[in-house]
Amino acid sequence: MNASDARRVEPIATEGPGLPPPRGPWKMLWLRLRKNRIAMTGGLILIFLYFISCFAGFLSPYDFNDVNTDTTRYGPMLLGGIAVEQVGTHLVEIENEDYEWVEVEKPEFEPRWEWFRGGLTFRDPEGRFTLRPHVHALREFVSYDEIGETTYYLASDPEVRIPIRFLPRQERAVEVASLFGFFKIKAKRKLFGVERPAEWAERGDDADLMHAEVFLLGSDQNGRDLMTRIFFGGQISMSVGLLGILISMTIGLVFGGVAGYYGGLTDFSMMRLTELLMAIPGLYLILTLRYVIPTKLDSRQTYLMIVGILALAGWASLGRVIRGMVLSLRENEYTLAARALGAGDRRVILRHVLPNTASFVIVTATLYVPYYILGEVALSFLGLGITEPDTSWGLLLKDAQNSQVLKYSPWLILPGFFIFFAVLAFNFLGDGLRDAADPRANLSKKKTA
């Protein structure tokens, strides 16, 4: 964890015999960053997460809201499956088809998790080894306890295996790639999926209780594939940060730049505005703003508004820091020189002042992204963020917020790990960037070089 250890950054020779001419500052930044293993790990994690969210449609076997009331809460097939055994029968009172209450003998089952059995398998329906992955069929069981309360269990049928098909054809063109749910590309293929075997139709009533599904990371309480939900959720969770920082940074730059450069009354009034925003605790500001959003917007618009709110509550401090930087840059020799040469205000701000804040901007941006990701989680926990049927990691984690879920369907906390790693990765990368962009690192390097 030595990401910010400036002294470890290896000096890079910029002069000397046989070396290419000195590189630009961005190139230098990249070269230094590349040496930082932890930052690069963070970067790779981020690339992976952005990849799965962009290609969520193609990589996942379902659509993000394919509810199925028959296939709720099945465990992750990647790791195993669920088997049930009958533990007894009970005489329970239920209502029959004539709406009369009758006493009937009903079975009680108990589910059991089996590691690496009952889930993904490399045996074909006849039991021979094959390279094509198969999944077991799922079967419904209704269990009655001694007081007549019912519980639905799904269990794998060890005898029935279904092949996973690659690049299966879809009935309709579905989203295969998109940029955070906005620029959708549609096609009629997905990476993989399973089909309900046609021969099941001959099994009669029994077939109604059998299901062919592939839930690599398990299914949720509405019978949706968790992996699909997570991949699609990434479209929101991974973009909240980027969009949010983009908005707040833009406001902060414009505001800080103008205030710092012009000074005087402009500066005074602008700074009072930031103080006003900063004097209200962020959470209260976000919540009051949240209720102002019109309820008629569709989910995409609401999402954008939420990001906007998070950004609105977050830009003030950025603006103040940038103003401070601009204040000092304004008095720099090269700014004075530019002005002496007759450059207009806009040119001076855009060409000479703001570019010098670039390294600060990039580092801060990276380190601020987690604030938005975690902000979305907090809002979703309160039910004020992304709502069903849309999906985001915060929303998915909210569903796992009780002890029964943790006890009986622990795989539902997986989205929490995605949040954790995304935030971690941003911090790693941000730390590395800061080290790489640190002007003092430059200084010490020059001294040693």
Place this chain on the structure above:
Amino acid sequence: MLTFTIRRLLSIPPLLFGVALMTFLLLKAAPADYFSQMEFDPAKSRASVIDAKRAAGLIRPVSEKELSRLGAVNVNGASWQFEPGRVLKDGTEIENRIAAEELDSFELRGMRYSYDDRGQLYLRIGALEGFGRWLGKVLQGDFGRSFKFNQPVFELISERLLNTLTLSIAALILAWGTAIPLGVIAAVKPNSFWDHSSGFIAFFGLSIPSVFFALLMILFASYTGWFPIGDMRDTVNYDNFTFWGKIWDRLHHLVLPTIVIGTGAMAGYMRQARGNMIEALGQDYVRTARAKGLPREKVLFKHALRNAINPLVTLFGYSLAALLSGSFLVEVVMNWPGMARLVVDAIIAKDEPVVMASVMVSAVLLVFGNLFADLLLAVVDPRVRLS
């Protein structure tokens, strides 16, 4: 420094005015009010909802003069005309009670009118008018009564404010108390076991969503039995404890929430402390001091650490800002009877007096916190001149 302080103090009242105005307008911009939920209770009549709204100062009766100025209006396919003492529907006079039932509640030219069952018409008070009324009362020292609890807001806030401050300050102490030593050790011995493990804790605390962390802690408490499951003190026996027993009980309850809030905050400070220390250690005067042959400890603590801490003071000032609302999610999940919980509920339910009063309290605390941090910085760092 005195002129600086005075100038800052003078800027506070307009700032508070701005905060109040903005918060009030935002609250009013939402379509619903506190009594909307009451309207959905089948047991409550129109009259009782209207009475409650009027008592809360959200609506006011419309005078006959104002009524007749409305002229003829078209509601639900019929033309209505209000005249002093009577209502005309499509030109024929209609009983007030019937009119009330048929018209119920309607919107005209941006104003919302509602009838009670007695046939009296009310007008929803607009945002600016409402703010004027609120401000007028506040200037007389009356912050109003909570709609929900029907008691003066400050009575309501004060105790919970104390609870929240207890938790936040404990978390602050934990965060700073661990962040600085760990950061310094990590800086002095980079790449050591200490550096790596403190870095790990820091990143862990930074990356885990606090609601989830809090839930894990609750489960931890209920499986091991080592810590109480939520709460601020023992529910059943607290009153029977001795003085020390009470203190112990409170501390025992404080541990888990403090860890949840403190770890997240600690990470940022620790990285900052480490960075500053590394920077300070690289400075010329430290090298000079080392070269002079001063003992290592002395150099570390006297020269490097003092300089490394200065930027942290500013950060400390900002961390005061989170004192009041930073603990909110943990308060909910771990049942801490704090203020953030109260305020968030109030915002959601639109309990305006509570929201306004608590935002004002927070803003005051925040402004003074920042002022305090600036002054503190001037005291510890002689290079800073306040003007």
Place this chain on the structure above:
Amino acid sequence: MSRLPIRSLLVLTLLLVALPVEGQRGRDYPEPSVDLDLPVGTPAPAFEGELPDPPLQQNRTGTYGGTLVYSILGEVETFNPVEPKGATSQELRALVFSGLVSYSNGHWQPAPLLAHKWDVSEDHRTWTFHLRRGVRFSDGRPLTIDDVEFSFRAIFHPQVPSSIRDGFRDEEGRYPTMSVDREAQTISFTTHDVDSQFLTHVGNVSIVPKHILGDHLQDENPTILEQMTSAADPSTIVGCGPFVLKSYAPAERVVYERNPHYWETDARGERLPYFDRIVIALIKDQNLQVQKFLAGEHDLLDTLPPDRYREAADAAKGDDAAFEVLTLGCSLNTNWVAFNLHPGTNPSTGKPFVAEEKQHWFQQLDFRRAVNHAIDRRGIVKSALEGRGRPIWASITPGNRNFYCKDVERYPHDLELAGKLLDDLGWKDTDGDGFREDDKGRKISFDLNTNVENNTRLQICNLLKNDLARVGIEVNFKAIDFNGLVTRLRDSHEWDMILLGWGSGVPADPSNSKNINRTSGRLHVWYPGQPQPSPIEWEREVDKLVGRLDRELDPAVRKEISDQIQIAVSRHIPILYLVASNQYSLGKKSIGNLWPSLLRPSVTWNIQELYRKGDPGTR
């Protein structure tokens, strides 16, 4: 317990699952038994004063002592009994205050309390209540008919915003007249109309001490509601209920102690209550509430959410478990969707509340029938309620033992029938996008709203969206906050389809829902503010029935009328009742005299009779 081979098991399950199972009805728990040999124990604090004349004896036995600990979800808004705002305040009110009449959740019928009897006149309009003599408030002062009169005057005071008063209003907005006979210690009320629910309304009024609140009922701007708030000094909260408030810590707990002057007695003539102390923890997060009970911190949990049943039932397995799950059967609370059938226009904008094409669809009975047949209620029960609930077809669920009607129209899940109904309307998918177009070529697509705070409702909405998509109807589901939703429902009327639920009051009487079924009712969601009399024929009929129900006292006739209302609504389905979940409570086995009931509060309604088995002094 050997594991059966899967194959043989299949045959078994096949037979059992094929049976159409609807679900449960209410489960009645027997009245607790009497054991005259139980040790009596010593009450601390001890009782003071004499018993009233005539005394009120309950057929219970128990042992004195100990502390009962349970939790409530929410916060105390006020301790003031004149206007107890939320459910929490109402529940807590019953600990400290009593009314003339009480309601026994165990028997589902009213019972005498401060009034030892009541008479009704021939025309059913004059009610006379006879007060027990010698009852004392918790501060030792006698409770007389003056206090009773004062309490009712407080309720009827025009400037006291009190929702309890609403019950007494008749349709013309008139209140009953009241007269007091100090000699006989009786109070009589004369209503303008016969009111079938009069006892309930009287029972809602808590008797408050005139010697404490007497000065606060001024003619102008009465300050009575500012007394006994949650900030009040506990010693000023004087009532005549089984307990007195001892201390209150906001958002933490409320502590009660036995009222030494309480006057009910048990089967042995010993005075109630048995518990010395009650501690109620105030909790905000439901997960934590369950968690704390399971960890053994609390003795009772009034409501266990259905999605936590499995965890609790597992923990209650075995003989050494400290608590048991009390299954109460089908809850009285409903979930429903309604269509906006409001034909009016918004006076501000001049646009119709519901767009013309949607109005065209929603008004078709066959469309609503098709939607009803398309909804897979059992699927909803299976996933959103984890199997613990049942489909319902009317506002009164099978849990209601007095008013459940099984002859309402049912619309079983039948995609083919739903499709056929839509086909017959001429609404078919003409452009191949999977959704139908109506006879004018407009895609059938509308919004569905629910409130975002309720997770189960969100799930149900999602399932509905899916169900309706299967018959070619596009539903755009969007959750908004509850207040915003109510604003839409009540003020702007701009919604298409909405999913919400009704909770049931105590008693669970259909008259309590008249605000819903009557066309002039405030919560006549599908078409509020109708011209009077209603232009819709069947609604006019329902209006008449609701009026009759209000004025009818004979239970058999009332059931008949209630059935007719439900059948009429189920035939015209402006509102589609969907599912009701099962209801559960948790209670420690060491608590005696538990008599759980579907009516809330389920386990604490007879709190003065509860006691701790064994040696109560241990806690």
